[in-house]
Amino acid sequence: MTLEVYWGSGSPFAWRVLLTLEVKQLPYQSKLLTFSKQEHKSPEYLALNPRGKVPTLKDGDFTLYESLAIMAYLDRAYPERPIFGRTPQETGTIWQKVSEGISYVCEPISRVTGPLLFGGASEKESEIRAAATTVAKELAHLEAAVAKSPWLAGAAISAADIVVFPWIQLLLRAAGKEAAKPLNLGFLPLATRYPHLAAWVKRIEAIPGYERTYPPHW
Numbered sequence: 001m002t003l004e005v006y007w008g009s010g011s012p013f014a015w016r017v018l019l020t021l022e023v024k025q026l027p028y029q030s031k032l033l034t035f036s037k038q039e040h041k042s043p044e045y046l047a048l049n050p051r052g053k054v055p056t057l058k059d060g061d062f063t064l065y066e067s068l069a070i071m072a073y074l075d076r077a078y079p080e081r082p083i084f085g086r087t088p089q090e091t092g093t094i095w096q097k098v099s100e101g102i103s104y105v106c107e108p109i110s111r112v113t114g115p116l117l118f119g120g121a122s123e124k125e126s127e128i129r130a131a132a133t134t135v136a137k138e139l140a141h142l143e144a145a146v147a148k149s150p151w152l153a154g155a156a157i158s159a160a161d162i163v164v165f166p167w168i169q170l171l172l173r174a175a176g177k178e179a180a181k182p183l184n185l186g187f188l189p190l191a192t193r194y195p196h197l198a199a200w201v202k203r204i205e206a207i208p209g210y211e212r213t214y215p216p217h218w
């Protein structure tokens with residue numbers, strides 16, 4: 001059965017699915033949609049995903065959207081190299097980290113990166129600064145976690161790493177933009193500010209196939 005993944009360059013949600021496939025070493029057909037051409041709003045695509053968002057997965061006749069749902073499906077359908085753990089304790093710990101990532105890390109990062117990447121940074125300076133303070137606290141938690149173990153939920157890469165990683169990359173990209181320089185948000189250089197997190201980023205970047213997941217327009 002061929003797995004088909006519909007994704008968009010730079011989407012942190014779609015990036016999760018691509019990373020899941022590479023970590024699980026599952027072959028897939030890449031269907032890269034171009035946001036500027038509104039390919040994610042075409043009637044053909046809306047028939048697969050009525051929300052017109054990426055990612056969407058097709059596995060034969062089965063279609064699924066929402067990044068976490070796709071990750072859970074792939075792990076259940078293709079259990080080798082599990083990303084949601086092998087024991088109840090591992091599964092619980094991974095889900096705790098996934099939930100913390102979604103609840104506390106990704107959203108404030110999006111409030112920092114949105115205006116820096118898509119415009120409006122000078123008008124939204126105080127909002128960016130407020131969100132950046134929250135992000136800094138969360139990065140400190142992540143730094144402590146990967147100082148203790150190589151991966152966020154222990155000794156093996158898991159859904160926890162995959163859920164959070166694209167947002168960290170998005171943050172690093174936004175923090176390096178010209179519009180971010182006057183704000184001096186304090187995230188860069190990552191290797192100096194958060195050395196364990198920087199080493200964790202490098203570990204993920206070393207995953208075979210990582211380059212296939214990297215946003216082509218970056």
Ligand SMILES: N[C@@H](CCC(=O)N[C@@H](CS)C(=O)NCC(=O)O)C(=O)O
Nearest residue numbers: 011012013052053054055066067068
């Ligand atoms: N909750 C969804 C979020 C998906 C999402 O928001 N994707 C964005 C790209 S980052 C998108 O396709 N946006 C296009 C649009 O809303 O028109 C998931 O986890 O998959």
